[in-house]
Structure formats: C-alpha cells, structure tokens
Amino acid sequence: MLYRVIDTDELSSLIRGFMDDYEFIAPVKADRGYVFEVVDDPSKVELDYVTTITSPKKYFLPSEEVLMRYSAEENEITDYSVDIKPRVIFGVHPCDINALNRLDLVYKDAPYPDPYYIKRRENTLIIGMSCMPGPNCFCNLFGTDEARMGADMFMQKIGDKYIISLSSVEASSTLERYCNPQRATDEDRKEFRRATREREAAFNKDIPHVQEIAMMMDVFHRDEFWTELGNRCQSCSACASVCPTCFCFDIFDRLDPDGKNGSRIRSWDACTSPEFALVAGGHNFRGDNRRRVRHRFYHKLNGFTGSHDYQLCVGCGRCVTACKANINPIEVLKFFDRKGAEQDGE
Amino acid sequence: MESRKRTAPTTLSVMTEQSFTPPLTGEEMMAANPYRPWSARITSITPLTEKETLFEMRIIDDRVREAFHHHPGQFVCVSIFGVGEVPISISSSPSKSGFIEICVRRAGEVTTALHNMQCGDIVGLRGPYGTPFPFEEMKGHDVLLVAGGLGIAPLRSLINNIHDQRSEFEKVTIVYGAKTPGEIMFRQQFEQWSHRPDFDFYLTIDKPHPDWTGHVGMVTEAFKTLEVDADNTYGAICGPPVMYRFVVEEMAKKGISYDRIFMSFERHMKCGMGRCGHCQIGHQYVCLDGPVFNYWEAKNIQGSM
C-alpha cells in the first residue's frame, strides 16, 4: 500500500476537488443525528461523527429501484436502462467499508452477479476515514475495525495531519491535483501506531467477545431467550433498514395508472417481516417473531459464516439505537457469554 | 501522478438494448442480466385436475432456446408482467428439447393469471435454477421415488427422464399419493405404467373413495411391503412439508444411506439466484444450494425440517 500525508487544512481543497468531478456524498448533521447525503458545500461536511443513522448501503442498493419496464399488454420488456452517476462517498468508517465488502460477496462475487449493484460499485469511489468508537460500537470483535480493502483511499487522522493509504489511481490523482501530499515520515508512522492503539483502547469493554458463537447458537437454538426476544419484537424491521449488511429484497410489479405499461421493482425487505417466509396456501416457515428474530441473528452471526466465511454483522451499532425493543447483537452476545460462563460453572 | 480528471457527473446506463441481444451460452445469457425474463409462447394447455394445469412452453428466441438446458429437479421463474413472477418446477424431461412443461396449481395471483391464459399467449421465463437430482449418479442403481400431491410436478421430470433411459437403471419404484382420485395428476400415464413390468407403481389416496379400488392410506403405508436393496438404492422425495420427516424416516429405516436420500424443498422465493434471502434456511439458500438436498445436508441445515 502507498501512504501519503496531508495537513488537515488541505481537507477542504480535497473535498472541493472531489465535488467538482463527482456527485459528492458525505455525512452531514441532521435533526436526529448524522446522515450520508449529497453535499455541495464543503463546510457542511461533518467528519467528526461516531455513526450515521443509515449507512451508505442506500447508494448501492436503493430502498426501491426499477429493474425493468415492460408492456403488460404485450407481456414484453421495453426498457432495462438504469441511470448511474459517478460518485464519491467521503468519510466512510471501517465498519461500513467492510459492510460493502460483505455485500460484494452476495452481489458481485456470486453465481449470478447483480449488474445494478456492480455498475454502481464500479462508479463510486469510497474515501474512508478513521474514527473513535462510541459506546455501541463493537466492530473490533469482528475484525471490521480496520478497512484492509474496499476503500479507494483511507484517511487516518494523526494530530493535525492525515496519513492516507491509497488504493486506486483515480482517488490518488484527485489527491495529487488538489493537495500537496508528502511521503510519510517515521514520526508520522509513530503517530499512526499511537492513534491505532488509542482507538483499540477506547472500545466498550462490556461487550463480550464470544469466540464459540457458532456452536453456541446451534446448541441454544431452542432456548427461552429467543421467545423473550420474539415477544418484544414489533416486526418493524427498523433493524434491517439501518443495517449496512442486511441485503434481502422483494421483487414486485407495479402497473402505471394506464394499466398498459409497468415496472418490475426491487425494494428492501427483511426477514423480520411476518410474510417473509410465507408461501401460497398459508404455510409460514417462520411463523412467529421468535423464529424470525432468531433467524436474523443466526444468519448474521453464524449462518453467513457457513456460506461465506464471514460474520454478517460488522458491529456498527446502528440497530442498537434503532430497535425500540432493545433487541440487538450486543444483547445476543451477552446472552451467549452468560450461557458459556454458566456452563463453565463460574 | 498524472491527473485523470473525470467529466462532471454524467448518466451511465447499466445496460443498453445492445447488451441484451441474446448471447450464445447460458452463462452469457445470465451474465447480461440475470433478472431478465425471456419471452416464451404457450404452445399447449392440458387441464390435469380442478386446480392444476399442464402448460407447454417454447422460448421464442432461437439462441436463448438452444442455450436452455435443464436437469430434473430444477425450476424456472415464470413472469406475467403487471402481475408478478413465481418459481415453478420444470415438469418435463430434459430429453424433450425445445419445449418445457410446467404443472401449475392455481394458488394465488400469478398462478391464477396463468390459468387465465390461452394457447399462443406470451409469458416470461428465466432459469433454469437450482441444484437438480443427481441423475447421472443414480444410474446403475435402484431408484425409489416418493411423491405427495403437487410434489409429482418436479418428480415427473426425473421419472420421465429415467423412462427415456430406462436401461441405465435397475429397479424403479414410484410411490405417489394424492388426497382424492380426482387430484391424481397424469393419471392416465401412471395407470398405464402400473401395468408395465419395468416400473413398480404404488398409487394411493388418503381416504377411501367410491371411485377408487386401489391403495388407500399415506405414502408411508407403501413401505410396509416395499423391498429395498439398501446398498444399491437412491431415494427421492417430493411433497408437502409434513411428508418429508415421515418418508425420510422410512427410507432411513430401510437402510438407505443419508447421502442417497434426496428431497426437494419448497420455500418462498423471489430471485431464484441466492440473493433476496426469502428462501434462506440456516446457512443455505433453497434456490441455489437446493431445492434438492440430500438428507445428510438437510440434517445439517438449522431449521430445514
């Protein structure tokens, strides 16, 4: 990896540079927290944030998108073009970068690659930014506290400088044009290590690491714990909406008012929604909240490792805030930690 | 480093009309856009029961049709634009090329719309999807096929394929159960076959019925009299969810190895390609890793049975 250093006061020039050439997306302050949004004024960009309400997922998988247009009369497709803009998403934290890497496994490096996702991914630069964890952050437990891949460039703040790792030539050329990047010195690297250690030390130590979670989830599949969570769940699917790695969707047809033409639409869906596993004839394979909530966590923390070798939670903590019923991975980790301790006879 | 300034945001197109000129291979066809259904014409409609109808279809585009190859146990997604898209098993044998048959139960919106269509009408098809029955692996062995209700739809593809290459297989036993005589599908074909020496046919209905002189009872009843050469037999099961546990147990009791008992699962499906999540059980996608699983795999999937 190539490393360069810039001064923090060069940041606005860099942002302006990206703004000139791309649709520019960055965190801004909103009523209830921070959100990723299209920004055209560099002073609106807020880089000192812990987390945003929703993740950059929406720029790759819009909550609703048209897959194709058709004539219902002829029962034939008439249009499958989709507009995609070259974009920069600026100030993305490691958990969200790793979440995109997880989505790549499902949408890109998959048996049937998804052209809509891939085109957006190919035309979007990801500019990563270091952060300090808040009380609900536990990315460190899943190894997603560092973005080892998936960003075009990653900026680690060290004092009044940024040390930047460069992955793509496209991001690098913008940096070259709008800033005055220097080679990293030994002093910079020392600062880098110091910053990393400082972050590591700042994680909430009450959130346990459960090494054997996969086995535990299989063993306690029928535990009362899931009934308790199920009873609390409101099936609102807020957890899935804010989650940067939840990728499930629905496909449905919507006719134009004239009834002649229509769109085939893909929209976000969630395994916490009651009809998710319902089939014609009325059988529901996950017919209650207990089964649905359990499935969500099973898939996040265990199931996805069985198919893709990674956990599907990146520890961003968004659902911890979003779920009004207090159902979240931290609770689940704590439960299994307790169960483990009980078995150990502590 | 040299500057490579990009032009201000422009509009790109995910796919143009051009990228959709039908490519040559199945893979290329999918690579273009796996969500795109291809037009197919309904070439024949045969009512089977009150609720089920057999549709024969032919993909219109020559190159796409020639690229379309399926194996018994796979399914297609059938589209009626403006109504929706549903997964349906291919019911015909791969040996019947150029056409596919699907056997559809009127169950909801899309399947009803399909029942209202006429010969010559156009539908959309994409696929074939899913992991099939291990037809080649089954060759040289006895096969024991058990179907309940609509489960005969996917199994018929396997049955007909075995029929077309009958000499490649040893003993072939087919157990098929329906609720009433009126709900037996492909009744004529099966009644003819039940007199053939090369097929052991066991046709049963759930409860006694005035029009019925054959077996009565669940498909598991058949196992009381079945002789199974356990080391040389492959089993395949397809039917309603409740049936699997009982039939699998019977097969296992007869001594058939877990990895030679195959079953086809049904789940809610939207994409058919391992992405939308609807068909997920445990760590598997029924559409991609299944719908056909062997018993060993099924046992290892949390929540499968």
Ligand SMILES: Cc1cc2nc3c(=O)[nH]c(=O)nc-3n(C[C@H](O)[C@H](O)[C@H](O)COP(=O)(O)OP(=O)(O)OC[C@H]3O[C@@H](n4cnc5c(N)ncnc54)[C@H](O)[C@@H]3O)c2cc1C
């Ligand atoms: C692998 C597989 C093979 C199948 N093979 C056949 C077959 O050969 N013949 C046949 O008649 N039926 C088959 N089915 C069931 C068939 O897909 C459903 O009956 C059909 O989806 C109902 O759609 P609908 O619009 O008529 O009903 P609605 O109740 O209006 O369904 C609404 C939507 O829910 C989803 N859905 C509902 N039920 C099912 C279901 N059982 N499976 C998957 N998705 C569902 C579909 O996306 C459907 O569009 C199969 C299902 C699967 C998964």
Ligand code: SF4
């Ligand atoms: S777990 Fe919480 S956020 Fe998710 S559906 Fe249930 S109540 Fe809503």
Ligand code: SF4
């Ligand atoms: S499950 Fe919760 S903590 Fe984990 S990635 Fe999703 S939103 Fe973040």
Ligand code: FES
């Ligand atoms: S049907 Fe979409 S993942 Fe299986």
